Amino acid sequence: MPRPVQAEISLAALRHNLGLIRQKAGRARIWSVVKANAYGHGIANVFPALQNSDGFALLDFNEAIRLRELGWQGPxxxxxxxxxxxxxxxxxQYQLTTAVHSFWQLAAIVNARLRRPIDIYLKVNSGMNRLGFAPDRLHAAWLEASASSNIGDITLMTHFASADSETGVAAPMALINALGAEMPLSHCLANSAATLWHPQTHADWVRPGIVLYGASPSGRWQDIADTGLKPVMRLSSQIIAVQPLQPGDRVGYGGRYCAAGSQRIGIVACGYADGYPRHAPGGTPVLVDGVKTAIVGTVSMDMLAVDLTPCPAAGIGSxxxxxxxxxxxxxxxxxxxxLGYELLSALAPRVPVVTDQNLEVRMRG
Structure with missing residues (x-):
């Protein structure tokens, strides 16, 4: 029998989430963001559920090529x-659209020997201060791009730093509106948070990422609890051992947890080498037999311990x-x-991944 830890990916939930985003986006087209191997869910796994997207957005050339190999012919x-x-x-070769955030990239395209023009997303720095042209240099970049026969469609792009907070998008939107008045371009502005909470940002394209996978852009589940979004990944395992503790007994490396009284703990086949956060403190929630309990002690490479007090019937195999x-x-x-972003994208390669489609095939078999 294989080790019992596994990640289950619900394609039904993913399709549902894409449909909800489609409703919220209105006329805007959707770039489904599948960077970091689809936030840890696996590009090949999620592709069947996201084919109604208008395009896919990512970072890595290998992931872009993988999408082409899977049959995606769109942007x-x-x-x-x-x-x-x-x-x-x-x-x-693979007919990709590229962000352009600096003059060296722009010069490289202008000076390249290309057989066909490349579509670009001209990125402006609207306050994030990571990538993007300074606002006072954007017009010059647009003029240079517009004059090149190597460049096809040009879209104005930015990334909001605080769309999930009280600061919101007012200041960057004022900047974008002022810049856009000078340049007749399509716009792609909204990340997950802006897609959910700031409809004035939707423009021509939106770029939902974490919300597709049913987690919150703010890191607070309560913020999306009323949206209808559904979690896509379920990380599960089993109890593989039970230890009875007496008062004063300690648990795990460093003995961080000390039993105050008689207690049963369960040992779970999941640890930081599977992607569970090593720094998770005692009290981090876990469900055993559907009952909420918590971890105790230090998370190990391959195992963690949970308090079985709330679930006295639990045992090996629960x-x-x-x-x-x-x-x-x-x-x-x-x-x-x-944040949920980190936990999902940190799922380790050694964890088997199954989809509800796989499970249905198994059941039919």
Missing amino acids: ILLLEGFFEPDDLALIE PVELWGAALPVDDVARAAGT
Whole structure:
């Protein structure tokens, strides 16, 4: 029997989430963001459920090529653009759209020998201060791009720094509106948070990422609890051992947890080498037999310990949900001092991944 830890991917939930985003986006087209191997869910796994997207957005050339190999013939956007001029050969070969956030990239395209024009997303820095042309240099970049026969369609792009907070999008939107008045371009502005909460940003294209996978852009599940979004990944395992503790007994490396009284703990086949956060403190929620309990002690490479006091009937073989439909990944992440983004995308390669489509085939078989 294989080790019992596995990740289950619900394609039904993913289709549902894409449909909800489609309703919220209105007339805007949708770039489904599948960077970081579809936020840990696996590009090949999610592709069947996302084929109604208008395009896919990602960072890695290999992932773009994988989408082409899977049969996707529509647009693919490189969110960070390209990293050296030689990359333009791949962009042309696989008909990719690229972000352009600096003058060296623009010069590389202008000076390249291309057989067909490349569509670009001209990125402006609207306050994030990561990538993008300074606002006072954007017009010059647009003029240079517009004059080149190597460049096809040009779309104005930015990324909001605070769309999930009280700061919101007012200041960057004022900047974009002022810049847009000078340049008749399509716009792609909205990330997950803006797509959900700021309809004035939707424009021509939106770029939903984490919300497609049923987690919150803010890191708080309560913020999306009334949206109808469904968690797509369920990380599960089993109890593989039970230890009875006496008062004063300690658990795990460093003995961080000390039993105050008689207690049973369960040992779960999941650890930080599977992608569970090593820094998760005692009290981080877990479901055993569908009952909410918590981890105790230090998370090990391959195992973690849980308190069985709330579920006295649990024993070896009892099912454990580390996160999923009944236990939002955002709740686990908040307890561990991080975000659902990190937990999902950190799923380790050694964890078997199955989809509800696979499970249905197994059941029919």
